[in-house]
Amino acid sequence: MTWGTAAWTREVPTGTSLVLSVRQGNTATPDGTWTPFATLTDSGVTLGGSSRYLQYWDQLAMMVPGQTPVLQDVTITYSLGNL
Numbered sequence: 001m002t003w004g005t006a007a008w009t010r011e012v013p014t015g016t017s018l019v020l021s022v023r024q025g026n027t028a029t030p031d032g033t034w035t036p037f038a039t040l041t042d043s044g045v046t047l048g049g050s051s052r053y054l055q056y057w058d059q060l061a062m063m064v065p066g067q068t069p070v071l072q073d074v075t076i077t078y079s080l081g082n083l
Contacts, residue, residue, distance in 0.1 A: 003047035003054060004077030006040055011072065015064030018071060024051035047076070054078075 003024065012018050025034030035049070037057055047054070054076060060069045 001052065001054070001078040001080065002050045004079065005044055005046050006056070006074065006076050007043045008074045009043070009072040011070040013064075013067040013069065015062065015067045016069040017059075017061045018069040019059045020056060020071070020074070021059070022047060022054055022056045024049050024054050026052045028053065030055065 006020070006022060008020060010018050020040045021037040022040060023030070023035045023037045025031070027033060034055075035051075056074060056076075058071045058074075060071070062068055
């Protein structure tokens with residue numbers, strides 16, 4: 001796959017945070033050949049790169065009791081390239 005963009009919808013109340021990161025690789029189980037996780041700066045960013053697999057990681061934190069961040073959805077676009 002050639003990776004396109006990553007877009008997401010989230011709710012981040014005051015006193016909370018949500019960070020989304022991605023990494024890419026060509027083995028079904030992540031190993032030392034995979035890229036390191038890269039933090040995505042904003043929804044709709046271009047990922048770039050080519051690999052068979054892509055993994056995303058969301059890190060949610062709350063500093064205020066009763067306030068919780070919510071990751072509602074993630075959409076990753078891609079193209080298959082030459083088949």
